[in-house]
Amino acid sequence: MTHSSTPTLAVALIVKNEAKHLQACLETVQGWVDEIVILDSGSTDETESIARQFTDRFFVNTEWPGFGKQRQLAQQYVTADYVLWLDADERVTPELKEDILTAVKANKPNVAYKINRLSSAFGKFIKHSGWSPDWVVRLYKVNDMAYNDALVHESVSVPDGVQVAPLSGRLLHFTYDVLHQYNAKNVMYIKSWVDQREGKKKGSLSGAFFHGFFCFIRMYILKRGFLDGRHGLLLAMLSASVTFNRYADLWLRDYNKSNKE
Structure with missing residues (x-):
């Protein structure tokens, strides 16, 4: 773990066969994060070659334990102070980037951050239907918390006494085309x-x-x-x-x- 006056920030992803989306996702964080950690569960497409254009922190675990535990394993590879979780089909907007950097620089104790996703399905952004607003905890100090053990629909386990604060800017989420x-x-x-x-x-x-x-x-x-x-x-x-x-x-x-x- 890095200990310095300016906290460090990692982006972490778990992926499988995400060649279609991965480059566009990583381009939105390239150059302003300190570390990109990717844990693959057995891709057979070009996911690995695309990932390695952005990071050498690429790992593989094909013994699938469920989404929650796979994220826990990925977090073990993170060496930065903060981790920002993304899915390959998500994009960080410029407004969200600035708010993330401000939050990390402030380095407040006992605070995790939630982000409002705006999701697209079948070519259209969905602004109702229970899809928006869609607040998800995605940014926190690595030593403070982690994802739960859920096989699916996993979430970050936020300890008692930790405040969850909202970030400005949207996280764009491109779900299904067909x-x-x-x-x-x-x-x-x-x-x-x-x-x-x-x-x-x-x-x-x-x-x-x-x-x-x-x-x-x-x-x-x-x-x-x-x-x-x-x-x-x-x-x-x-x-x-x-x-x-x-x-x-x-x-x-x-x-x-x-x-x-």
């Missing part, structure tokens, strides 16, 4: 979600239906997804389907297990 990307990604998320709850939470087919139905109502009506136009309707329907599949899979696992006993 539908098969959405479906492929959510197949993995559904499995991880069910793996995490199997044996701890009961599922039912009627529960799957109602969870899916209320997911649609929440996104499209309560979260004003209708203001996002046809994209809002599509996202609400897709999210309802994913939610239904989660609970249906949980029910099927319970059903199959009970029939074997």
Whole structure:
């Protein structure tokens, strides 16, 4: 760990087959961070060669432990005082860059920082539907905290007594261009979600239906997804389907297990 009058800043990413996005992401942090740490989980595209144009701090772990623990492992390679977490499909705006640098220079004790993401789906930025505002804790002192152990939808475990302060500027998030990307990604998320709850939470087919139905109502009506136009309707329907599949899979696992006993 570097100890100096000016705190150092690392950017950390976990990646797999991110050749499409990685260069554009790293270009937004190139030149103003002290370290870039990338942990790959087994890419078969040009991810590694692109990463090495920006950093020699490139590591590989193909024994996938889940998102939370993979981030914990990546953080072990960070030598800077602060870490800024990014995904390959995200971009740091100039306004956000300046606020990050100001926060690091201030070096306040017991403070972590959250960032407001603006996400694009299928070619359009989504400003409602429960997608915006989207505050995520992404900047903190390496010695103070880390991500939790969640297999999917992991988050930073913020200790008691640590204030979470907002940063100005947006983090742009480019999620899906076409539908098969959405479906492929959510197949993995559904499995991880069910793996995490199997044996701890009961599922039912009627529960799957109602969870899916209320997911649609929440996104499209309560979260004003209708203001996002046809994209809002599509996202609400897709999210309802994913939610239904989660609970249906949980029910099927319970059903199959009970029939074997």
